Amino acid sequence: MEGEEGSESKQHHLSAGTLDPVSQKKHAAMLDRLATLHQSRLQQSAARSAAAAAASPAFESVSAFLDRFAESRRTIEADLQGCRAIAADPASAARLKPELEKMAASIADLDRLVAENSYFLPSYEVRSSLRAISALKESLEAANSELLPRKKFSFRNKAPKKDPTFLVKEVEEAKVSAPGKPDLAVVRETPGFRNKEGSILIKHFRVSEEGEGDFTLADLNSCEIYLRGRLRALFIHRLTNCRVFAGAVLGSILIEEVNDCLLMLASHQIRIHHARATDFYLRVRSRPIIEDSSGVRFAPYRLFYEGIKEELRDSGLEEETGNWANVDDFKWLRAVQSPNWSVIPEEERVQTMNVSDATEEPCEDKQ
Template sequence: MEPEEGPESKQPGLPAGVLDPVAQKKHAAMLDRLANLHQSRLEQSAARSAAAAASPAFESVSAFLDRFAESRRSVEAELQRCRALAADLASAPRLKPELEKVATSIADLDRLVAENSYFLPSYEVRSSLKAISVLKEALETASAELLPRKKFSFRNKTSKKDPGFLVKQIEETSKAATEKPDLPAVRDSPGFRNKEGSVFIKQFTVSEEGEGDFTLSDLNACEIYLKGRLRSLFIHRLTNCKVFAGPVLGSVLIEEVKDCLFVLASHQIRIHHARATDFYLRLRSRPIIEDCNGVRFAPYRLSYEGLEEELRDCGLGEETGNWAHVDDFKWLRAVQSPNWNVIPEEELMDTINASDIKEQIL
């Protein structure tokens, strides 16, 4: 009995070593199966990599909460030390500086929340701000008890490494207290302050970006153009002003503005005590408002030479639509807050082209 011929057997007319058509078809099918199996493995590997890449977001939130809890415990321990100092007459002269250190620690904690709120869930932001409010009340109570002759103030001198923070640092807890706490001064950062009816145009260079904190404070009827990248922007007490700014790598913090127009691009923005003001924004996170009324929002409308590249470099190259999803921390109902609206299309301003505007201060 002759052995059966294998797939490589010759057929009449075919050269030696050449597969017949049936064998070629089977061979091709086998290669297809191997290729599909390899592709499937690649897709599974990519899925696992994507899952691994997504996990740091949760880990980042966890890391933030751990750091926040540790800092909060540190502030509480500092307050306990202050009370211990008050009981020791020999240590009494050190009490006021120690309380000021506590105030600085609380301000740092507040800033930590602001700088990271762009990726935190809204619930965690609200919980963190509530915890900070409790610490501020505890400090105010301790100050009133331990320094009764002179009301404690947050007017501590800030260092150059700490540009300060534009939210209110403490709220009065005593019914008899009538003095409003001052906002922390951002005196050590460059900026425009205490002007009326002026035009400011500032071009930020690459060398300035490392120092990139900038402040606009106590301005009335002014027009401000900030071209180039900034690290953070602090704005407080502006009336009837227009502010046009390039990308901000971190946060924009706004306090006490009225009848103003802002065109801003940043990773996150917090707005406190704004009245009758329009915001044209591009953001990586939702804008946060508190104690605001009559504020309106629309997409970013600014252009100048090099702006698109700056936006891309800062992770702001794409329009996210976050400008239309405002979180009002003082409005907890399911329906939209009445304190803000989207600017109607027929009322939108034209894009401002600042390409030909040169640096000047008038």
């Protein structure tokens, strides 16, 4: 088009000298219109390019993400060192707690950064980033214990709580170091339901119990499980033909060896290993991770009981992020959709499950 316009302009320019004054004026006006049109096209092209650039994700290259991640990590580590300097100066002691809380927020932002960009990162980089974040959380927890003043007395001693994300990390590292021994001590020590068949199992976590503890479901066959209230971490191992309905989990859920099950779960982080022919109805802040799984399907969370909206809100899970449909398969590294998972068609999804009438019975097994 530009060549045609230039040729047309040249022809009109060559013949302009033979035109009368009126025609010459018309000729000049036509050239102005052509120039204006050409400039307008250039501006539109530049605007389209700028809009496309603005619509692109923040990180489309692994190196750009790693640079940002490393910079944020160095800043947090430097801030941790700065807190130790603040603790050494009694005059600045009042600043210590706000600074530690600020670092906790920075680590949470870094965790969210990984979750939001994991769709294009290689699985190794995702794992490496999560390990680095876990290390930062451990360092922050150690700094809190070491630097903040302790209470002078307590009516009872309590075992220190572990970050639920760290608990999941501990389980996964133990699996690597001891393959073939999935019944790990860190899981065995938690309360839970174990070794049941054909049972209805109900547990209501109350605030008076500091209900946000850790809970395990293991070696269950043909059971229905209802977990109401808030949990800190949930471990699910070796379930067959079971239906699990759980309220808000503040930290992570680790799932291993489930077959022909339905699980309705809400959590900040969900990892699934060795699942077969199982449907997951999820409310999750980060992208669910599957590994060594096949025939698993996903749909949005559909659980209701009195008080669940408040529990989800207090756990930071009130918002439906849509991440239930953004699944990362760590054993499928190709650019095309993994064949190991799919979205449950609308007509095949279960209706909202109202478990308000579920009554807790003394069937808990803590062995």
